[in-house]
Amino acid sequence: MKTVYGSKSMYKDSLTKKLEEFDYSLLQFGVLEKCTKDTISNEISTSFKAIVFTEGKCIIQYQETEYFLTKGDVLLLSPYIMYNTHFLDKVSVKYYYLYFDVIPDRKRSEFAQLFRCDGLAIYPKLVSDHVFPMIESSYKNIQQNRPGCNFSAKLVLLHLLLAMQQNPVDSHKKNTDLTEYSAWEGVIIRNCMKYIDSHMNKNIKVEDLCSHLGLSQAYLYKCFKKTFKLSTKEFLSVYRFRHIETELAQSNRPIHEISERFGYPSVYCFSSVFKKRYGISPLKYRQNCQIGITGSLELDNSDKIKKFD
Numbered sequence: 001m002k003t004v005y006g007s008k009s010m011y012k013d014s015l016t017k018k019l020e021e022f023d024y025s026l027l028q029f030g031v032l033e034k035c036t037k038d039t040i041s042n043e044i045s046t047s048f049k050a051i052v053f054t055e056g057k058c059i060i061q062y063q064e065t066e067y068f069l070t071k072g073d074v075l076l077l078s079p080y081i082m083y084n085t086h087f088l089d090k091v092s093v094k095y096y097y098l099y100f101d102v103i104p105d106r107k108r109s110e111f112a113q114l115f116r117c118d119g120l121a122i123y124p125k126l127v128s129d130h131v132f133p134m135i136e137s138s139y140k141n142i143q144q145n146r147p148g149c150n151f152s153a154k155l156v157l158l159h160l161l162l163a164m165q166q167n168p169v170d171s172h173k174k175n176t177d178l179t180e181y182s183a184w185e186g187v188i189i190r191n192c193m194k195y196i197d198s199h200m201n202k203n204i205k206v207e208d209l210c211s212h213l214g215l216s217q218a219y220l221y222k223c224f225k226k227t228f229k230l231s232t233k234e235f236l237s238v239y240r241f242r243h244i245e246t247e248l249a250q251s252n253r254p255i256h257e258i259s260e261r262f263g264y265p266s267v268y269c270f271s272s273v274f275k276k277r278y279g280i281s282p283l284k285y286r287q288n289c290q291i292g293i294t295g296s297l298e299l300d301n302s303d304k305i306k307k308f309d
Contacts, residue, residue: 015165019161021110023104024101025100025103026157029097029142031094031096032093034087044080044228044238048079048100048102048111048117049077049100050100052160053071053072053073053093053095054094054095055093056071057069057093058088061084061086062083063119072129073122073125074126074127075123076117076120076121080189080190080228081227082238083120098157100157114165115161126160131159138152188215191212200243201260202263206220240262244274247262248282248286
């Protein structure tokens with residue numbers, strides 16, 4: 001009698017079934033290396049972000065709390081939160097980061113709840129030394145655009161997410177101060193971001209958001225202040241200029257096209273506003289980025305970022 005192997009599917013445990021409810025779209029895979037004292041301020045992402053620390057240590061400031069992160073720690077960030085990164089003097093730091101979206105979009109809030117990252121979640125010592133080569137190899141495959149590189153990057157993400165779920169529940173509670181805002185407020189923020197992203201070529205005002213959502217300025221102010229520690233008006237300015245920074249640093253578009261794209265009536269007006277905020281002209285900022293003088297996380301390593309199409 002012949003024995004037939006593989007005729008039945010393996011038993012699926014409850015965690016496997018739960019994780020298989022989600023799929024992921026990878027957006028960027030990058031690495032940051034620093035060895036000088038510096039602060040990267042007001043980082044905002046419209047997608048989820050996972051950061052794996054492979055060398056050194058730094059401080060993440062989120063809301064009123066500072067978190068000390070070191071080798072092996074993993075940081076999971078939900079969309080639309082704002083945080084600062086402080087690098088220590090003469091301490092070499094290296095970490096890899098993955099930007100990703102959850103598919104389908106309606107599963108975002110369920111994913112955030114499962115991974116307890118309605119804001120920021122820290123998993124200390126989640127990654128051991130033997131995993132670092134896998135992450136580095138996957139990153140190199142992406143940089144070299146080798147066959148299967150995207151699949152390899154997705155495996156890294158899946159490995160991290162599985163490890164997060166297998167990590168003891170209380171192991172990162174003491175290091176984490178999650179944002180506790182209601183599901184309704186989260187929906188409001190997401191709808192605001194979608195509106196802002198689709199109207200970036202206009203000078204969006206607080207009144208425009210209120211009119212679009214049918215909300216009062218006072219209530220919208222409360223939502224933004226609670227989520228970002230900024231007023232609605234302050235957030236619009238910060239978020240807008242983060243996009244402008246990226247355009248100047250990572251594109252070859254002429255300054256006048258960038259000016260038009262972000263709704264400025266003239267290059268002169270755009271340059272005046274930019275110089276008032278940064279102390280230098282848009283052209284000078286672009287030149288500084290090209291030689292590595294910049295204060296933005298992704299822009300510091302624009303040559304080390306892989307975007308997924």
